[in-house]
Amino acid sequence: MFDENYKKAMENVNVDGHTKEKIFDKITLKEEVNNHKNPAVKWRVAFACAACIAIVLGVLFVPKNTIKENVESEKSETIVSDGTVAKVLTVSKSYDEIYELIKPNGDFSVYDGTALDNMLVYEEETDMETTPTTPAKPGATTSANMNGSTSNSKSEVDTNNSTGEKDEFSNTTEQVEGVNEADIVKTDGEYIYYINDTTLSIVKADGEKSVLLSQTELSHTQSKDLYGEMFLKDDRIVLLKTNYYMNSGEKVVIEIYDITDRTAPKKIAESCQDGYYNSSRMVGNYVYLISNCHINVQNIDKDDPATFVPTTETNGVCEAVPADSIYRYEGENYTNQYTVISAFNYKDGILSDTSSLLGGTDSIYCSQNNILLTNTRYNVRENSDNESETTYTTEKTVVSKLAISNGKIEYKLSGEVDGRLNNQFFIDEHNGYFRFVTTVTKRVEKRYTFDNSEHQVVSYEMENSAALTILDSELKKVGEITDLAKDESVYSVRFMGDYAYFVTFRQVDPLFSADLSDPKNPKILGELKIPGFSEYMYPYGDGLLLGFGMDADETSGRTKDLKLSMFDITDPANVTEQDMTTIDGCQYSPALSSHKAMLVHSGKNLIGFAATDDWRNEKYMIYKYTGDGFEKQAVITVNDQYNYYAMTDIRGLFVGDSFYVVSDAALQVFDIDTFSQILSIKF
Amino acid sequence: MEYKISASEAFKKHSDMVYRLAVARVKNKYDADDILQEVFLRFIKVKDKVENDEHLKALLIRITINCSKSLLMSSWFKRTESLSESFGVSDEYSDTLDAVLRLPKKYRTVIHLHYYMGYSVNEISSILKSKPSTVKSQLHRARKQLKIELEGEEVNV
Numbered sequence: 001m002f003d004e005n006y007k008k009a010m011e012n013v014n015v016d017g018h019t020k021e022k023i024f025d026k027i028t029l030k031e032e033v034n035n036h037k038n039p040a041v042k043w044r045v046a047f048a049c050a051a052c053i054a055i056v057l058g059v060l061f062v063p064k065n066t067i068k069e070n071v072e073s074e075k076s077e078t079i080v081s082d083g084t085v086a087k088v089l090t091v092s093k094s095y096d097e098i099y100e101l102i103k104p105n106g107d108f109s110v111y112d113g114t115a116l117d118n119m120l121v122y123e124e125e126t127d128m129e130t131t132p133t134t135p136a137k138p139g140a141t142t143s144a145n146m147n148g149s150t151s152n153s154k155s156e157v158d159t160n161n162s163t164g165e166k167d168e169f170s171n172t173t174e175q176v177e178g179v180n181e182a183d184i185v186k187t188d189g190e191y192i193y194y195i196n197d198t199t200l201s202i203v204k205a206d207g208e209k210s211v212l213l214s215q216t217e218l219s220h221t222q223s224k225d226l227y228g229e230m231f232l233k234d235d236r237i238v239l240l241k242t243n244y245y246m247n248s249g250e251k252v253v254i255e256i257y258d259i260t261d262r263t264a265p266k267k268i269a270e271s272c273q274d275g276y277y278n279s280s281r282m283v284g285n286y287v288y289l290i291s292n293c294h295i296n297v298q299n300i301d302k303d304d305p306a307t308f309v310p311t312t313e314t315n316g317v318c319e320a321v322p323a324d325s326i327y328r329y330e331g332e333n334y335t336n337q338y339t340v341i342s343a344f345n346y347k348d349g350i351l352s353d354t355s356s357l358l359g360g361t362d363s364i365y366c367s368q369n370n371i372l373l374t375n376t377r378y379n380v381r382e383n384s385d386n387e388s389e390t391t392y393t394t395e396k397t398v399v400s401k402l403a404i405s406n407g408k409i410e411y412k413l414s415g416e417v418d419g420r421l422n423n424q425f426f427i428d429e430h431n432g433y434f435r436f437v438t439t440v441t442k443r444v445e446k447r448y449t450f451d452n453s454e455h456q457v458v459s460y461e462m463e464n465s466a467a468l469t470i471l472d473s474e475l476k477k478v479g480e481i482t483d484l485a486k487d488e489s490v491y492s493v494r495f496m497g498d499y500a501y502f503v504t505f506r507q508v509d510p511l512f513s514a515d516l517s518d519p520k521n522p523k524i525l526g527e528l529k530i531p532g533f534s535e536y537m538y539p540y541g542d543g544l545l546l547g548f549g550m551d552a553d554e555t556s557g558r559t560k561d562l563k564l565s566m567f568d569i570t571d572p573a574n575v576t577e578q579d580m581t582t583i584d585g586c587q588y589s590p591a592l593s594s595h596k597a598m599l600v601h602s603g604k605n606l607i608g609f610a611a612t613d614d615w616r617n618e619k620y621m622i623y624k625y626t627g628d629g630f631e632k633q634a635v636i637t638v639n640d641q642y643n644y645y646a647m648t649d650i651r652g653l654f655v656g657d658s659f660y661v662v663s664d665a666a667l668q669v670f671d672i673d674t675f676s677q678i679l680s681i682k683f
Numbered sequence: 684m685e686y687k688i689s690a691s692e693a694f695k696k697h698s699d700m701v702y703r704l705a706v707a708r709v710k711n712k713y714d715a716d717d718i719l720q721e722v723f724l725r726f727i728k729v730k731d732k733v734e735n736d737e738h739l740k741a742l743l744i745r746i747t748i749n750c751s752k753s754l755l756m757s758s759w760f761k762r763t764e765s766l767s768e769s770f771g772v773s774d775e776y777s778d779t780l781d782a783v784l785r786l787p788k789k790y791r792t793v794i795h796l797h798y799y800m801g802y803s804v805n806e807i808s809s810i811l812k813s814k815p816s817t818v819k820s821q822l823h824r825a826r827k828q829l830k831i832e833l834e835g836e837e838v839n840v
Contacts, residue, residue, distance in 0.1 A: 002779060002798070002829065002833065003798040003799075005775070005776045005778075005779035005780075006776075006779050006780065006783060006794075006798050006799060007798070007799055008775075008776045009767065009772045009776035009777065009779055009780035010703050010707075010780070010799050012770050012771055012772040012773070012776075013702070013703050013706050013766075013770050013772070013780075014699065014702065014770070015698065015699075015702045015715070015716060015719055019716050020698065020719075023694075023698075023716075023719055023720045023723070024691065024694055024695075024698075026720060026724075027690050027691055027694055027720070027723045027724065027727070028690075028691045030690075030724060030727055031689060031690045031691060031727050034727050034728075198732075244809060249805070250805070276808075276814070276815070278814075292814065292815075292816070294805070294815060337816075360816055362816075
């Protein structure tokens with residue numbers, strides 16, 4: 001048995017006695033020194049514990065008693081697939097129908113994927129450490145999974161140059177104008193708001209006179225609370241986080257804080273929905289929250305829908321999502337996953353609408369009118385015993401479109417594109433068309449039969465390429481370009497109006513430019529090959545595109561240091577790398593996997609990001625671009641190697657004439673011209 | 684009901700757990716020794732945030748993973764003899780250990796957390812702060828590879 005053997009083997013893995021003693025002594029000594037330095041902390045912890053117990057009691061008793069039985073809906077209908085690529089998901093008639101899909105089919109292993117192992121025809125390179133992939137995802141802590149689901153679908157700068165960019169202060173960078181994205185730091189030009197795992201801090205942003213106004217302990221249910229993000233609008237902070245409840249699994253909690261009095265924020269409302277946090281957007285007065293929800297099929301009860309469909313809770317009322325708001329992909333046989341999408345008013349946290357799709361969701365794209373949910377699926381091999389050679393694509397991305405308007409969510413229809421997406425920037429909506437760039441993996445399978453044998457020998461090859469697909473508003477394919485960049489994967493995409501730019505990588509990094517002005521006939525305009533690749537691209541003023549990624553060795557493809565590139569895109573047919581610089585000794589930045597960690601402001605000519613060097617010092621780097629090249633403005637040490645712990649997020653922002661660097665430990669204030677430190681406020 | 688634990692107590696309790704995870708991640712004794720020390724030194728700074736035993740374990744795991752992620756292994760250790768030998772793992776089990784250590788790092792991590800430490804997919808995802816679906820797919824790709832390596836030996840959930 002594997003697990004027994006592995007455990008037995010591991011029991012022999014021990015640090016030798018002498019070393020262990022030495023380390024123990026060192027730790028004891030260091031701890032003693034530390035205890036004398038820092039006696040004040042404990043009160044706060046005691047308070048936090050007391051608070052968390054109270055909240056647990058308050059919440060846990062609510063669900064079962066207050067569930068409203070949703071009567072089987074009469075108005076529900078089944079919408080049949082029209083046979084083309086675009087499909088409408090089937091709406092569920094009743095909870096019974098859903099129960100049939102969710103309930104265990106005797107073979108429990110189906111639900112954790114083991115039984116699917118034989119069906120999935122999906123392979124990948126075996127040793128990640130010798131292939132030049134995924135430098136942005138150190139260790140196992142972030143998702144470097146190959147099926148296109150990423151954890152980095154969050155926020156970024158505007159699609160269009162200069163729109164939404166203010167010169168008075170920097171905003172959370174966002175993908176689509178008018179669609180707000182959540183982050184851990186927000187500013188309104190007067191105050192800076194920051195949340196970490198435990199605390200909401202508000203600082204008056206006033207250069208050297210900056211002052212910490214309040215620190216509010218956030219309620220905790222469990223140690224297992226996942227990360228939080230927030231929105232800021234008027235006098236409200238909308239806080240989103242995933243809490244873990246012992247008896248009901250994860251819920252995303254949405255908390256509304258009234259911050260009219262910045263020195264004493266007050267929590268005024270709380271709502272929640274099942275699942276763990278996937279993403280969120282704010283359009284107008286509504287926050288749209290998307291969570292992925294797993295049902296524990298061992299504990300389901302046919303007579304209690306709340307045990308097998310997701311629930312939402314608002315105003316203290318817990319309710320199962322109505323059957324007629326649950327959609328499923330046709331041909332779906334079993335799943336224990338839902339995607340839940342709800343709209344909440346930012347002022348009072350009241351739930352205004354909920355919809356749910358059976359199956360999970362990877363990346364999300366949101367415009368002012370539509371939300372696209374994407375889900376990567378594996379194509380199952382068709383029976384090809386008689387054919388000597390078959391070729392098929394291993395993955396497709398199912399796209400579901402939901403219309404949003406003033407807190408109402410309406411599922412419209414679903415479509416498909418070949419291949420997989422990395423993040424939200426692989427998707428764009430423009431003039432009613434939806435555009436996608438994907439990495440497509442083709443599997444070529446050859447079968448050989450020998451005369452005297454019943455057995456067949458099967459050989460196969462995997463081949464990557466990039467594709468650009470354009471769907472119309474009905475999610476029907478109208479145009480595409482396929483088989484680009486053989487053997488390469490797509491790393492980053494930037495759509496800018498009629499043009500698209502995307503970077504693929506294996507050893508050298510071609511930057512493609514494409515003209516999409518005629519959706520039915522997209523054209524590749526140019527291809528620029530340079531070493532390394534960009535993980536993200538940001539418009540930078542007129543005719544410039546900033547790339548942030550890794551440098552790589554041209555022959556081996558092995559990644560080297562972080563790299564900034566400035567591309568000249570004034571002539572999309574002839575894109576050039578105008579300048580580049582590498583950040584020596586730094587191979588990791590949170591901005592490689594989450595662009596929230598990146599500050600790009602062409603108006604103020606500021607490029608800022610956190611970087612970790614080989615010695616694990618965490619620094620914040622600020623560059624500007626002069627036209628002749630990148631110029632390093634400042635290197636700010638945020639955490640040295642001895643302080644470095646857990647995944648502290650670092651953000652840089654500016655308000656007026658001051659630049660602020662916010663981390664778990666402190667808020668540091670700098671002069672925006674000289675970058676000399678003028679103040680540091682410890683959290 | 685304040686939960687309190689000193690770093691030295693935590694060390695007594697969990698040094699083996701941390702060390703084994705470190706070995707599974709960095710695949711050599713020398714770096715694992717360093718990581719063991721580093722983890723508990725860092726832990727001193729955050730020990731007041733610990734809420735209960737489970738949290739303590741999860742926190743130590745996260746710090747271990749962090750400590751071992753940016754570590755630059757000198758190539759000298761990379762191709763030395765099997766780790767089973769250096770730890771004196773008996774032949775009966777060394778194949779299994781070596782097969783796991785041949786997996787990519789992120790797979791080794793989830794395999795270790797799941798099969799050695801007994802964490803569920805959801806728990807792993809909350810410790811690693813990644814999505815359950817990610818953990819799940821990493822687990823079953825790892826399993827798939829292990830199956831091939833171990834020639835049909837059953838890898839059960």
